Amino acid sequence: MRPTFLIALSLGVTVVDHAAAVDRRADLLDNGVAAILPKDSAEQYELTFWESIKDSNHIADYEAYLQAYPKGRFATLAKARIERLRAAARTEPAPETERPAAKTAPEKTRPAPPPKAEPERKRTPPVAKEPPAVKEPPAPKEVPPQAAPAEPAPDKPPPTTATGEVRDCPTCPVLVSLPAGSFTMGANSGDPSEKPAHRVSIGAPFAIGKFEVTVDQWNVCAEGGSCPKLTSNSPGNTPVRDVSWDDAQQYVKWLSITTGKSYRLPSEAEWEYAARGGTSSRFWWGEQMKPGNANCKECGEPWSADGPAKVGSFAPNPYGLHDMSGSVWEWVADCWHNSYKGAPGDAKPWDTPACRERVIRGGSWRDGASYMPSSTRFKYGASVRHSQNGFRVARDMK
Numbered sequence: 282m283r284p285t286f287l288i289a290l291s292l293g294v295t296v297v298d299h300a301a302a303v304d305r306r307a308d309l310l311d312n313g314v315a316a317i318l319p320k321d322s323a324e325q326y327e328l329t330f331w332e333s334i335k336d337s338n339h340i341a342d343y344e345a346y347l348q349a350y351p352k353g354r355f356a357t358l359a360k361a362r363i364e365r366l367r368a369a370a371r372t373e374p375a376p377e378t379e380r381p382a383a384k385t386a387p388e389k390t391r392p393a394p395p396p397k398a399e400p401e402r403k404r405t406p407p408v409a410k411e412p413p414a415v416k417e418p419p420a421p422k423e424v425p426p427q428a429a430p431a432e433p434a435p436d437k438p439p440p441t442t443a444t445g446e447v448r449d450c451p452t453c454p455v456l457v458s459l460p461a462g463s464f465t466m467g468a469n470s471g472d473p474s475e476k477p478a479h480r481v482s483i484g485a486p487f488a489i490g491k492f493e494v495t496v497d498q499w500n501v502c503a504e505g506g507s508c509p510k511l512t513s514n515s516p517g518n519t520p521v522r523d524v525s526w527d528d529a530q531q532y533v534k535w536l537s538i539t540t541g542k543s544y545r546l547p548s549e550a551e552w553e554y555a556a557r558g559g560t561s562s563r564f565w566w567g568e569q570m571k572p573g574n575a576n577c578k579e580c581g582e583p584w585s586a587d588g589p590a591k592v593g594s595f596a597p598n599p600y601g602l603h604d605m606s607g608s609v610w611e612w613v614a615d616c617w618h619n620s621y622k623g624a625p626g627d628a629k630p631w632d633t634p635a636c637r638e639r640v641i642r643g644g645s646w647r648d649g650a651s652y653m654p655s656s657t658r659f660k661y662g663a664s665v666r667h668s669q670n671g672f673r674v675a676r677d678m679k
Contacts, residue, residue: 327350327354331354334668343359344363347359445457446491447488454498454673454674457491459488461483462482463482464561468656472656472657481626484627489673490602490673491597492593492673493604494673494674495520496515496518496519502532505535509531521672526639529612543676543677545675545676547613547675550624551628551675556643557598560599560655564653565599575595575604576604576608577648578648579649580595580653590646606644606654610661611641611642612672613641615639637663638662638663639660639662639663641660
């Protein structure tokens with residue numbers, strides 16, 4: 282990044298207005314003046330992360346960016362925004378609606394990045410401004426397949442559908458039991474991280490959250506001293522967010538002790554199996570975007586830029602699961618790998634010793650339709666908290 286002074290001179294502004302100069306620098310990036318970055322690169326992940334928060338009025342978002350990128354290209358701008366927001370708060374208290382402070386729990390973030398940060402924020406980085414690499418967050422991608430391997434044959438409907446709902450305590454998440462089966466995971470067209478499409482077998486039934494874990498459910502754990510307390514005032518029936526992968530691990534550990542059942546995060550393969558609901562199309566509802574099926578900025582009402590809708594506001598997939606697309610990005614158990622080359626075919630979590638970058642799935646309410654496909658995936662640092670990241674739980678059926 283060029284020194285602030287030089288940026289200011291080149292843009293014809295005073296050094297005193299250095300924040301505006303940096304803002305202009307960000308705009309130049311958004312408008313494609315800067316060179317297009319490779320999708321799977323540290324620069325793109327950072328850009329995607331920034332794109333997902335650059336219009337935020339929450340100090341914690343900028344603190345999360347600085348935590349992930351202390352010397353990043355937008356570090357000066359992030360610090361300036363923090364000062365502005367603090368000054369505004371001192372002048373006239375502004376409602377800081379949601380978002381828990383970016384405490385430092387282990388720093389997590391996909392790096393952005395959606396973060397797909399818009400996380401690259403999903404896939405395609407753009408450049409232009411919908412990061413995920415960015416479209417607001419993201420604006421993806423579509424990189425013409427280069428002699429991609431043939432797409433596996435369409436999946437056959439599973440022998441059975443969801444087998445019923447389970448709830449292990451009055452304040453526990455409602456679970457939906459899913460049957461064993463097999464499916465084609467990933468896609469051979471689209472983002473490189475989703476390739477190659479490959480068959481995965483789910484060897485035994487398992488249960489997964491009908492909804493994402495809510496603020497109310499999280500607060501039960503927090504009030505008992507087993508989970509970090511949230512500082513936001515998000516409605517209790519909306520998905521909990523601004524929690525790291527490490528935070529989610531605290532919740533499932535507490536839930537396991539409370540119920541005597543073995544709760545965990547779903548593996549990435551289990552998550553996609555559940556999200557597809559027995560389908561093999563791009564979205565669980567078909568090949569084209571249709572309103573009313575996902576909570577995203579291009580997916581129809583109810584939608585608000587301020588936060589996700591209450592859980593269950595949109596139609597469930599064939600397995601009876603809500604918000605697998607949109608709402609908040611969801612943490613899964615697996616360590617991040619740049620592609621599925623060498624991925625296990627038994628649906629077990631694909632882990633790596635000392636892994637600090639974990640997979641997030643599904644897109645969020647702030648992302649566009651391009652992040653809603655069932656195969657969409659991205660990464661974040663395990664200890665980083667981001668306002669678009671939440672999770673749902675899973676457990677074996679024994």
